[in-house]
Amino acid sequence: MNKTGTAVILCGGKSSRMGFDKSKIEIEGKYLIELIAKKLETIFDEVVLVAEKKDKFKKLKYTVLEDLKKEYGPAGGMYTGLKYANSKYVFFMxxxxxxxxxxxxKYMMKIAEESDCDCVLPRNGKWIEPMYAFYSKDLIKDFEKGIDNNNLLLYDIIKSSRIHYIPEEVTRSYSKDLEMFVNLNYVKDLEILKKIY
Known part of the structure; x- marks a missing residue:
């Protein structure tokens, strides 16, 4: 398959509930983000990491971008990723x-490339999954405005844009239990990794 576009892994956050930096979770001597990036690079031209400091992952082969807008959570990291990317659409997780x-x-990527939208977002019941989605560089100014106004809720930033929503039933046809939306928030959640790796 032809690889296209940019994938961004956001490596910020305070990790207060976990008690340590989640971006440095290790599995058999490798960071979890390395395992994630290795899978993503099978379908993307480039995979980059966004962190609070450029030298955070010096030993990794992946480009590390330093947050252009620090202390603004995912909104700041996504702004940085969109500013950097060469492709129109960027996948964030x-x-x-x-x-x-x-x-x-790949299904979301196809929608992004073939439809005239600003982002492709999965629905999950009443909610959306903004951290497993594609965003267009056309949203850079929206993110900048949200950050400048200290309005950091992702949906508030993008709600007036052209959003392509993926219905939950379609998503479940790819993942019956929607397991790809699982987050590791607490130490007990690390048990999930034993099932995956």
Whole structure:
């Protein structure tokens, strides 16, 4: 398959509930983000990490971008990723989401490339999954405005844009239990990794 576009793994966050930096979770001597990135690079031209400091992952082969807008949570990291990316659409996921569903990501990528939208977002019941989604560089100014106004809720930033929602039933056809949206928030959640790796 032809690889295209940029995938960004957001490696910020305070990790207060976990008690240590989630971006440095290790599995058999490798960071979880390395395992995530290795899967993503099978379908993307480039995979980059966004962190609060450029030298955070010096030993990794992946490009590490330093947050252009520090202390603004995912909004700041996504702004940085969109500013950097060469491709129009950028796939974002968080460093504490251990399950990479390549077929579903390719499905979203196809929608992004073939429809005239600003982002492709999965629905999950009443909610959306903004951290497993595609965003267009056309949203850079929206993110900048949200950050400048200290309005950091992702949905508030993008709600007036052209959003392509993926119905939950479609997502479940790729992932019956929606497991790719799982986050590792607490130490007990690390048990999930034993099932995956």
């Amino acid at each position: 968080a460093c504490d989401m251990p399950i990479v569903n390549l077929e579903y990501i």
